[in-house]
Amino acid sequence: MSAEAAVFYLFAAVTVASGAVVVLARSLIYSAFALLFTFFGVAGLYVLLGADFLAATQLLIYVGGILVLLLFGVMLTHKLYDLDLRSEVTQFLPGIIVATGLILILASPVRWPLDLRGLMFRTQWAVGAGRPPAATTAEIGQLFMGRYLLPFEAASILLLVALMGAAMIVRRRKDA
Amino acid sequence: MIALQHYLAVSAVLFSLGMLGILTRRNAVNVLMGVELVLNSANLNLVAFSRFGPGNLQGQLFAVFVIVIAAAEVAVALAIVLTLYRLRRTPNLDEADILRG
Numbered sequence: 001m002s003a004e005a006a007v008f009y010l011f012a013a014v015t016v017a018s019g020a021v022v023v024l025a026r027s028l029i030y031s032a033f034a035l036l037f038t039f040f041g042v043a044g045l046y047v048l049l050g051a052d053f054l055a056a057t058q059l060l061i062y063v064g065g066i067l068v069l070l071l072f073g074v075m076l077t078h079k080l081y082d083l084d085l086r087s088e089v090t091q092f093l094p095g096i097i098v099a100t101g102l103i104l105i106l107a108s109p110v111r112w113p114l115d116l117r118g119l120m121f122r123t124q125w126a127v128g129a130g131r132p133p134a135a136t137t138a139e140i141g142q143l144f145m146g147r148y149l150l151p152f153e154a155a156s157i158l159l160l161v162a163l164m165g166a167a168m169i170v171r172r173r174k175d176a
Numbered sequence: 177m178i179a180l181q182h183y184l185a186v187s188a189v190l191f192s193l194g195m196l197g198i199l200t201r202r203n204a205v206n207v208l209m210g211v212e213l214v215l216n217s218a219n220l221n222l223v224a225f226s227r228f229g230p231g232n233l234q235g236q237l238f239a240v241f242v243i244v245i246a247a248a249e250v251a252v253a254l255a256i257v258l259t260l261y262r263l264r265r266t267p268n269l270d271e272a273d274i275l276r277g
């Protein structure tokens with residue numbers, strides 16, 4: 001097994017295992033901290049894919065922003081003396097059936113005796129020469145300021161609108 | 177040799193886990209965590225296509241936009257959850273049935 005494969009399987013195992021903890025843990029705090037490891041695992045896979053800028057962005061925005069925001073959400077939606085922070089589960093069996101079915105439809109490796117391979121093995125992906133691992137930050141910056149300027153500006157307006165909307169929604173109204 | 181399919185498999189498992197979280201959790205914040213897992217799996221696919229595809233950076237650029245939209249989504253969604261909690265004293269989604277006729 002090459003070094004690349006070893007690192008890939010390490011990060012894939014971290015990602016999938018902590019993702020399972022996020023979904024299955026009884027306590028909300030456990031879920032939130034398992035989500036931290038999922039984000040780290042995905043960032044490691046990004047590095048392995050040669051996306052250095054995106055891996056740093058993933059850590060900064062997901063771990064530094066979204067995860068902290070989710071922890072605030074956990075804390076603010078429970079009473080202070082409510083220490084165990086349980087999250088109840090409903091419809092567990094139908095959920096398991098849907099999730100397992102999704103995995104099988106997408107990634108089933110069964111080839112024998114019936115050809116039941118998942119969609120990702122049946123599809124003819126447009127695999128090309130690929131991009132050799134190289135620094136991406138400068139190129140991404142030039143693309144954002146050049147060819148993708150309009151979506152870039154639209155994304156900044158979206159962030160402004162979301163900021164103002166979130167503040168509007170949680171504001172305590174005097175008349176209500 | 178790690179190929180495109182390896183990454184797609186990890187992403188498919190992550191997507192299904194996120195779907196399981198969205199479907200089975202009662203707590204709204206926990207459902208949001210499931211949504212984050214789904215968005216991360218989509219991002220992983222995009223970056224993998226960017227690496228193994230024709231060799232340009234479009235997949236990574238798309239992933240940056242997905243991250244931006246995820247940040248906006250989680251901010252607005254948490255605002256709604258907090259308002260619901262103030263109104264109903266519960267973070268459970270199945271008790272948010274005010275609009276039921």
